[in-house]
Amino acid sequence: MTDTLAAHEGSYLEYEGRHKGILGWVLSTDHKRIGLLYLSAIMVFFFVAMTLGVMMRLEMLTPGETIMKPQTYNSIFTLHGVIMVFLFIIPAIPAVFGNFIMPIQIGAKDVAFPRLNLFSWYLYMTGATLAIISLFTGGGAADTGWTFYVPYSIRSAQNVSFTTLAAFVLGFSTIVTGLNFIVTIHRMRAPGMTWFRMPLFAWGLYATSWIQVLATPVIGITLFLIILERLLGVGVFDPALGGDPILYQHMFWIYSHPAVYIMILPAMGVVSEILPTFARKDIFGYKQIAISSLGIALIGYLVWGHHMFVSGMSDTARIVFSLLTFLVAIPTGVKIFNWVATLYKGSIKFSAPLYYVLAFIFIFSIGGLTGLVLGALATDIHVTDTYFVVAHFHYVMFGGMGIMFFATMHFWFPKMFGKMYNEKIAVIACTIIIVGFNILYFPMFIMGYMGMPRRYYDYLPHLQGWHILSTVGSWILVAGIVFMFGNLLYALLKGPKAARNPWGGTTLEWRVSSPPTVENFDEIPVVTGGPYVHDKPTYIMQPSKELVHENGDKLKGETLKAH
Amino acid sequence: MNPVVEVVDNSFIFIVAISVLLLVGITIAMIYFVFRYSEKNNPKPDQSITGNTTLEVVWTVIPLLLVMAMFFYGYIGFRDIRNIPPDAMVVKVTGRMWVWSFEYENKKKSDTLLYLPVGRNVKFELSSADVVHSFYVPAFRVKEDCVPNRTNYMWFHTSQEGTYDVFCAEYCGMNHSYMLGKVIVITEKEFLEWVRVPDTLKTDTLKTTTTSVVAPMTGEVKADTSKTAGDKKDTIKTNTKDTLLRRENK
Ligand SMILES: [Cu+2]
Numbered sequence: 001m002t003d004t005l006a007a008h009e010g011s012y013l014e015y016e017g018r019h020k021g022i023l024g025w026v027l028s029t030d031h032k033r034i035g036l037l038y039l040s041a042i043m044v045f046f047f048v049a050m051t052l053g054v055m056m057r058l059e060m061l062t063p064g065e066t067i068m069k070p071q072t073y074n075s076i077f078t079l080h081g082v083i084m085v086f087l088f089i090i091p092a093i094p095a096v097f098g099n100f101i102m103p104i105q106i107g108a109k110d111v112a113f114p115r116l117n118l119f120s121w122y123l124y125m126t127g128a129t130l131a132i133i134s135l136f137t138g139g140g141a142a143d144t145g146w147t148f149y150v151p152y153s154i155r156s157a158q159n160v161s162f163t164t165l166a167a168f169v170l171g172f173s174t175i176v177t178g179l180n181f182i183v184t185i186h187r188m189r190a191p192g193m194t195w196f197r198m199p200l201f202a203w204g205l206y207a208t209s210w211i212q213v214l215a216t217p218v219i220g221i222t223l224f225l226i227i228l229e230r231l232l233g234v235g236v237f238d239p240a241l242g243g244d245p246i247l248y249q250h251m252f253w254i255y256s257h258p259a260v261y262i263m264i265l266p267a268m269g270v271v272s273e274i275l276p277t278f279a280r281k282d283i284f285g286y287k288q289i290a291i292s293s294l295g296i297a298l299i300g301y302l303v304w305g306h307h308m309f310v311s312g313m314s315d316t317a318r319i320v321f322s323l324l325t326f327l328v329a330i331p332t333g334v335k336i337f338n339w340v341a342t343l344y345k346g347s348i349k350f351s352a353p354l355y356y357v358l359a360f361i362f363i364f365s366i367g368g369l370t371g372l373v374l375g376a377l378a379t380d381i382h383v384t385d386t387y388f389v390v391a392h393f394h395y396v397m398f399g400g401m402g403i404m405f406f407a408t409m410h411f412w413f414p415k416m417f418g419k420m421y422n423e424k425i426a427v428i429a430c431t432i433i434i435v436g437f438n439i440l441y442f443p444m445f446i447m448g449y450m451g452m453p454r455r456y457y458d459y460l461p462h463l464q465g466w467h468i469l470s471t472v473g474s475w476i477l478v479a480g481i482v483f484m485f486g487n488l489l490y491a492l493l494k495g496p497k498a499a500r501n502p503w504g505g506t507t508l509e510w511r512v513s514s515p516p517t518v519e520n521f522d523e524i525p526v527v528t529g530g531p532y533v534h535d536k537p538t539y540i541m542q543p544s545k546e547l548v549h550e551n552g553d554k555l556k557g558e559t560l561k562a563h
Numbered sequence: 564m565n566p567v568v569e570v571v572d573n574s575f576i577f578i579v580a581i582s583v584l585l586l587v588g589i590t591i592a593m594i595y596f597v598f599r600y601s602e603k604n605n606p607k608p609d610q611s612i613t614g615n616t617t618l619e620v621v622w623t624v625i626p627l628l629l630v631m632a633m634f635f636y637g638y639i640g641f642r643d644i645r646n647i648p649p650d651a652m653v654v655k656v657t658g659r660m661w662v663w664s665f666e667y668e669n670k671k672k673s674d675t676l677l678y679l680p681v682g683r684n685v686k687f688e689l690s691s692a693d694v695v696h697s698f699y700v701p702a703f704r705v706k707e708d709c710v711p712n713r714t715n716y717m718w719f720h721t722s723q724e725g726t727y728d729v730f731c732a733e734y735c736g737m738n739h740s741y742m743l744g745k746v747i748v749i750t751e752k753e754f755l756e757w758v759r760v761p762d763t764l765k766t767d768t769l770k771t772t773t774t775s776v777v778a779p780m781t782g783e784v785k786a787d788t789s790k791t792a793g794d795k796k797d798t799i800k801t802n803t804k805d806t807l808l809r810r811e812n813k
């Protein structure tokens with residue numbers, strides 16, 4: 001009873017510090033408020049990029065011109081890619097939920113550098129603003145594709161410099177957040193939280209953060225060089241000046257391949273949170289899942305060349321990169337098998353977040369398995385740069401990270417806002433999303449194998465049937481997404497109050513009030529066991545009191561060791 | 564039957580077959596568990612299960628063997644795709660925004676339409692006059708990028724007479740999707756007759772300066788100077804022309 005009272009009074013949502021109103025948000029260094037700042041910006045960009053995607057599909061409804069000219073189409077697919085990748089997929093789970101949930105999960109009051117955290121949000125907004133400015137200045141929106149391949153990106157008359165500058169600044173935001181998380185996870189874990197007692201979401205973020213810190217500078221330099229090429233003609237990449245376009249591709253993918261793991265590892269971390277929660281039992285193979293995150297991060301570093309199997313790279317390099325690419329499939333497979341095994345002999349409470357995770361496992365498996373077709377040399381040469389690739393990465397990125405973003409929203413929504421949504425509607429919306437998603441993207445595998453190249457404004461008429469199907473799928477998918485967000489929005493305004501622990505979760509964020517207080521904890525808790533133990537308590541929430549009142553030997557030893 | 568097409572399709576079927584098995588296995592297990600171990604059917608979860616070393620080894624080693632088999636299959640096909648038979652005739656392919664040009668061994672040139680004799684191995688030397696393009700002939704399951712200032716290569720066997728689509732598969736600007744062509748495989752005799760006549764096509768229907776466009780609705784090839792050539796100036800920065808000229812003067 002006292003908990004609910006305290007929760008209501010000290011909620012981070014209602015807290016008024018030095019600044020009031022909107023200033024209390026945009027100047028707040030509270031990790032939870034910063035998480036919500038990110039969330040609001042990211043949602044705007046998600047809907048913008050989704051709208052662009054829908055427009056692309058509309059254009060593909062008929063061969064020839066349907067609603068736009070080729071130049072417009074090229075800018076739209078570029079923007080769709082740039083916004084989705086740099087403003088949504090990369091930051092979404094780490095910046096929103098990493099910021100909000102991770103410090104609580106490890107028993108900290110905030111991240112290690114709260115001001116740096118706010119600064120990184122401003123960097124993000126600066127990058128986003130630059131991207132928007134690029135649309136209305138110079139030659140208009142970039143038309144290079146999100147890959148900015150040279151020499152086209154050097155020659156295009158569109159405003160490529162601004163767009164790359166935007167990505168450059170966004171890179172800094174990612175690096176700063178990554179650094180902050182690494183230090184937070186190293187230094188701020190509650191007493192007793194050893195590495196192998198850390199929730200798997202934190203593990204996913206930890207692996208991701210290292211990639212962010214180590215790989216992002218490479219893309220920063222590369223994109224900056226493009227700006228220099230365009231302004232000064234330095235000739236690093238431009239073959240007309242003795243530069244090497246293949247070098248550009250290497251540098252681009254040295255970042256951008258590991259970046260797909262930046263996108264997916266945090267999402268995988270949330271899967272490992274949701275499954276044990278609703279199975280009411282410990283996760284299967286905790287250590288294997290934790291270590292496989294690091295394995296993916298490590299091997300994922302060494303496989304960038306698989307994007308360049310037809311670029312003219314040496315045959316030896318192609319063979320080596322193909323081999324390494326197949327190796328990275330192993331830790332991913334290990335995760336999936338462990339997740340499914342977690343359900344075995346559980347006592348499963350079917351609920352909306354779990355349903356989204358099941359959808360994720362199905363769709364992401366298709367994405368991962370079709371990746372094998374792209375990893376094998378003989379088949380990749382045929383399907384690379386076709387719709388097959390488009391389908392594959394939408395299954396992996398949207399089906400993986402995107403669906404998990406939805407799952408994450410539904411999982412932590414009651415915690416973040418202290419409100420509950422209608423679970424039935426959430427499940428119906430998810431079903432619509434699954435159906436729409438597959439109708440939208442599956443035909444692309446078929447078109448790809450039939451030889452439909454990607455980034456094509458026009459196509460040969462015999463493919464029209466598949467294109468129509470795909471476009472209809474996009475309408476269904478969007479309907480599902482709008483329905484889903486409508487449900488959450490309604491809950492935000494009118495939803496019933498959420499309990500402290502509505503799902504029966506075992507990690508620390510479920511031990512604090514919904515929504516959490518400004519300081520998260522009255523007292524830093526002491527951790528006495530693994531994160532997914534359901535049959536006994538593994539946290540001492542108020543060590544000063546509980547140690548006095550309880551004389552349990554089991555606690556004492558653990559606590560002392562922890563200190 | 565074209566050997567490369569066969570090996571690519573077979574590797575594809577091999578990988579997809581294994582993938583479907585894995586996907587079905589995972590999905591069925593998942594759905595079965597959700598029903599079999601639901602709150603109602605299994606009110607007490609078994610807390611003793613936290614992992615199993617044997618299983619971990621099994622689902623590491625078996626997938627490892629499977630993906631190594633896939634890698635090997637892909638590698639075998641790749642060897643065939645890359646190893647050019649010594650008797651191959653050579654055609655130079657140049658991509659430029661947004662048209663394909665071909666040059667035969669006797670220096671004869673053609674645009675957009677690539678005539679080849681049936682039953683021959685053909686090696687393509689690929690290059691680009693401006694940005695990166697990719698020469699893609701889906702019917703033969705091969706593509707390779709055309710990169711300025713370097714020569715990449717690929718080959719295929721013309722197993723059957725017929726007309727096959729050519730696409731540019733690497734995004735190259737506004738009319739990327741109109742950078743199309745046709746491989747026209749004819750009899751040896753027809754080909755020799757055609758290739759002997761110096762540059763007929765060039766003067767007849769297609770000029771090297773003309774941008775060719777495959778009419779979207781019919782798939783037929785026609786020359787369309789007005790639309791594409793005019794638009795071309797808009798998208799390429801003015802200095803592009805200079806850079807290109809500099810290159811060509813070398
Ligand atoms: Cu990659």
Ligand SMILES: [Cu+2]
Nearest residue numbers: 731733735739
């Ligand atoms: Cu192209």
